Amino acid sequence: MASQYAPRHQARSVSPSVAATRVDSGYGDSVSSVSDSEHLPPMTIFDPSQQRSEHERKQWASHVNQLTYNQNRIALGRSINHTAVPHIPKPESNFVQEFQRKNTQWPAHYPSVQRQHATPSLPRSQTFIDEYNNLPGPSSRPQIPKRATTTSLDEQATQKPTSEPRLVTPQIAEDFNVLKLDLKLGALSPSELVHSLEKSSVASLLDGKISQSIKHLLALRERIEDTSSKVLITGDVNAGKSTFCNALLRRRVLPEDQQPCTSAFCEVLDARENGDVEEVHAIKEGMNYDRHDESTYDVYPLDQLEDIVVDNDDYHQVKVYVDDVRPVDESFLRNGVVDISLIDAPGLNTDSMKTTAVFARQEEIDVVVYVVAAENHFTLSAKEFIWNAANEKAYIFIVVNRFDNIRNKGKEKCQKAILEQVAAMSPQTYKDAQELVHFVSSNAVVDGKDASKVKDFEVLEEALRSFVLEKRARSKLAPAKTYLLNLLSDIETLAFVNKEMAVNELERIRKELDEISPAYERLVSVRQEVSDECDKTIEGVAADVYKHARNGISGTISSLDDRPVVTYSGILDAFGYAEATKQAMLQLVQTAVTASENYARTKTTESVSSIASLGVLHLGTDYVHRAFRPEFMFSRKRDQLNKTVKIELDFTDFLDFDFNSQESLIAGGGMSLTLATVATSQFMGVGSWIDGLWKVGNLLGFRNAKKLIIPAVVLAAAGTGYYILSDLPKAVPRKLAKKIRKQLADMDYVHVNAERIANQCRKVLKFPSEDLRSGFQRGIEKQGKAVKEGRQKAKDSEMAEKYFGNLLRNAKQQRTTVSELDLEPHNVLEQAQEEQAQTSQTQLENPFAEI
Numbered sequence: 001m002a003s004q005y006a007p008r009h010q011a012r013s014v015s016p017s018v019a020a021t022r023v024d025s026g027y028g029d030s031v032s033s034v035s036d037s038e039h040l041p042p043m044t045i046f047d048p049s050q051q052r053s054e055h056e057r058k059q060w061a062s063h064v065n066q067l068t069y070n071q072n073r074i075a076l077g078r079s080i081n082h083t084a085v086p087h088i089p090k091p092e093s094n095f096v097q098e099f100q101r102k103n104t105q106w107p108a109h110y111p112s113v114q115r116q117h118a119t120p121s122l123p124r125s126q127t128f129i130d131e132y133n134n135l136p137g138p139s140s141r142p143q144i145p146k147r148a149t150t151t152s153l154d155e156q157a158t159q160k161p162t163s164e165p166r167l168v169t170p171q172i173a174e175d176f177n178v179l180k181l182d183l184k185l186g187a188l189s190p191s192e193l194v195h196s197l198e199k200s201s202v203a204s205l206l207d208g209k210i211s212q213s214i215k216h217l218l219a220l221r222e223r224i225e226d227t228s229s230k231v232l233i234t235g236d237v238n239a240g241k242s243t244f245c246n247a248l249l250r251r252r253v254l255p256e257d258q259q260p261c262t263s264a265f266c267e268v269l270d271a272r273e274n275g276d277v278e279e280v281h282a283i284k285e286g287m288n289y290d291r292h293d294e295s296t297y298d299v300y301p302l303d304q305l306e307d308i309v310v311d312n313d314d315y316h317q318v319k320v321y322v323d324d325v326r327p328v329d330e331s332f333l334r335n336g337v338v339d340i341s342l343i344d345a346p347g348l349n350t351d352s353m354k355t356t357a358v359f360a361r362q363e364e365i366d367v368v369v370y371v372v373a374a375e376n377h378f379t380l381s382a383k384e385f386i387w388n389a390a391n392e393k394a395y396i397f398i399v400v401n402r403f404d405n406i407r408n409k410g411k412e413k414c415q416k417a418i419l420e421q422v423a424a425m426s427p428q429t430y431k432d433a434q435e436l437v438h439f440v441s442s443n444a445v446v447d448g449k450d451a452s453k454v455k456d457f458e459v460l461e462e463a464l465r466s467f468v469l470e471k472r473a474r475s476k477l478a479p480a481k482t483y484l485l486n487l488l489s490d491i492e493t494l495a496f497v498n499k500e501m502a503v504n505e506l507e508r509i510r511k512e513l514d515e516i517s518p519a520y521e522r523l524v525s526v527r528q529e530v531s532d533e534c535d536k537t538i539e540g541v542a543a544d545v546y547k548h549a550r551n552g553i554s555g556t557i558s559s560l561d562d563r564p565v566v567t568y569s570g571i572l573d574a575f576g577y578a579e580a581t582k583q584a585m586l587q588l589v590q591t592a593v594t595a596s597e598n599y600a601r602t603k604t605t606e607s608v609s610s611i612a613s614l615g616v617l618h619l620g621t622d623y624v625h626r627a628f629r630p631e632f633m634f635s636r637k638r639d640q641l642n643k644t645v646k647i648e649l650d651f652t653d654f655l656d657f658d659f660n661s662q663e664s665l666i667a668g669g670g671m672s673l674t675l676a677t678v679a680t681s682q683f684m685g686v687g688s689w690i691d692g693l694w695k696v697g698n699l700l701g702f703r704n705a706k707k708l709i710i711p712a713v714v715l716a717a718a719g720t721g722y723y724i725l726s727d728l729p730k731a732v733p734r735k736l737a738k739k740i741r742k743q744l745a746d747m748d749y750v751h752v753n754a755e756r757i758a759n760q761c762r763k764v765l766k767f768p769s770e771d772l773r774s775g776f777q778r779g780i781e782k783q784g785k786a787v788k789e790g791r792q793k794a795k796d797s798e799m800a801e802k803y804f805g806n807l808l809r810n811a812k813q814q815r816t817t818v819s820e821l822d823l824e825p826h827n828v829l830e831q832a833q834e835e836q837a838q839t840s841q842t843q844l845e846n847p848f849a850e851i
């Protein structure tokens, strides 16, 4: 500062326009050199050692302020550019637009609060990040907000408090300024309502807000480049706003009335802006005013202003061009530095409040002057209006009018009460109350009859002039600075919240992946093993069942005639006996088959359970299998053996002899003899009867022997008959068993049935095995998908963490830069003199200093 303000022993002449162009504009080529300074005289660098007139000193101070103003303006413009202005050729190089673009791809989390976890609120001014950084330790970290979409309001109500650290307190969620979502639903606050909205809805609301703020920032940039200043005069109905305007003009231009009268916004401008013609341009609702296009307004003479603005619904805005009769250094409109216009707003009532509030928020409004009647103090609507305006403008100029209506004794009390109200509504304004809050009586100024009231008004006027002119940095740049800081702070909060979200999300996904990946890989690796095991089980069961059936059935068949199966009731029922024996034997075989089927059923049931256990073991609850009903196995029409095996009973079934040894006898001696022989031989023994016969022949001689033959044959026949009859109960089973065995062997009955039973087992076991296989398939697909999605999410979260980390850094950096811009006016004359004094002192104290 010293070198800039006090180069010693030489006075250089620097043109302010040159000085201004030396500073990087920050807008590239699009911005012309500083136009504010162009109509200022060449600047002489101040040297306190030189004797200057008061006027010159003031002029120098004014130039220095102008330079500081330009530097701040340029720095602010550059910050706006970095924050929100598209750059060519990299349109996304500003981080707000990049954030907006990102928000459409990866919907940002919007901090929301959960009612039951409300924590003590923090001071409004404290930023979220600061709060976070200042927290004592991880245990007291604020909780990560729930993703706006994942929790419904109902769910919230049932949620139990968690020990998770909180990231956003309700206060912080409420503290969003620029990017606060405008939501209203019953008793819920916007931040609470965010919980009930879909992620995409929140993202698109946020998108809209970002677009709005970019637009607003661009308008602010345009505004800070603009050299004119607008002063909005607003306040309660009948507070004396029009009277106050007239007092500033020292002319009764605007209609004053005891009845509420102003119904349109009246903007008072210097007539020079209208070719020195005093007139009124009345603009109809919806028209875009262009002074050079008469179709956009109706022209009236000045003396008809009252008719236009009093109880007139035709016009909502009126431009009043007037000559300011006062000299340049006193005039408000024609002050030689900056073009000022005064806007007299309709009194605030419920109808107009919204319009005025919108008006006050407009970026071209540099200063809001709030006029309040001393006897009324601030009404509720006034408080709401000022609170909102202060949010952006930071400073509000407050005129407590009609102070003459307060009796002497009550004046102090009134001042105290009003200042207390101001402190609550706008702390910044209260801090500078000396300059920004004035108690006056505007009605006494135009006539100038009451000198003390005029003097009070002049103090106000000087403060207002200085506020608008010399402290333009504050009035003009502060809204941009405040807005930018608010936006950056919101971006910072969102970036921080989202970064933390991404970190937590990443941690959660990694944990999840650590759990599901090995399970997935294990599932993939055991799938074949389990499938093979299943096949093995099925084949094992089939082989076992086959073997069991084969042994069982063939054992039964081979032992059919081991013991009588039917009781023999005598020769008279020989045929019935044979038939019953046949049926019983076939039944035995059938029973053996059924026993094999039962065995197979038991084995299958066991295997179904063992396959199911494999499923539960590897797939858990994901294993779904069909219910197994063992009784349904082999339930189809059984093989009716007595129908398939055709055995006709014949005479030989009742006789049994060894064909190999008796065949020749049957051929040579005829059937009866054979039977007799067989019977006799069986009766006496084969060896002995031949031997006996020979011996008898020899002994008796041939003749005698001849006589004996007939009785012998009769005897033999009787013996044979007896034998046949007595052997029949055994011969029939033997013969039938042989016949059945032969026929079953021809049919390959044992193998066919054993194979049938085994195949049935295979078929039945295929169902649980298929269930298991498809369970594996489903499980692998499901887990594979989860793993794939998890990996993708992890990648996204990593990118989001990186992106929001950068955004946080950028926003923080930019916020620091902007907050360091000192817009406060300084008394540069005093500063320069102090620095000069210090330099002289140092020179005096230094024995080696050059003289």
Ligand SMILES: Nc1nc2c(ncn2[C@@H]2O[C@H](COP(=O)(O)OP(=O)(O)OP(=O)(O)O)[C@@H](O)[C@H]2O)c(=O)[nH]1
Pocket: 236, 237, 238, 239, 240, 241, 242, 243, 244, 255, 256, 257, 258, 259, 260, 261, 262, 263, 345, 346, 347, 348, 401, 402, 403, 404, 405, 440, 441, 442, 443, 444
């Ligand atoms: N005693 C006193 N009366 C004042 C003062 N200023 C204005 N008035 C009177 O208050 C009444 C309203 O003044 P206006 O200037 O029309 O008030 P306004 O706020 O512009 O009214 P609207 O635009 O209708 O809201 C008029 O009768 C003024 O004469 C003041 O300082 N002291």
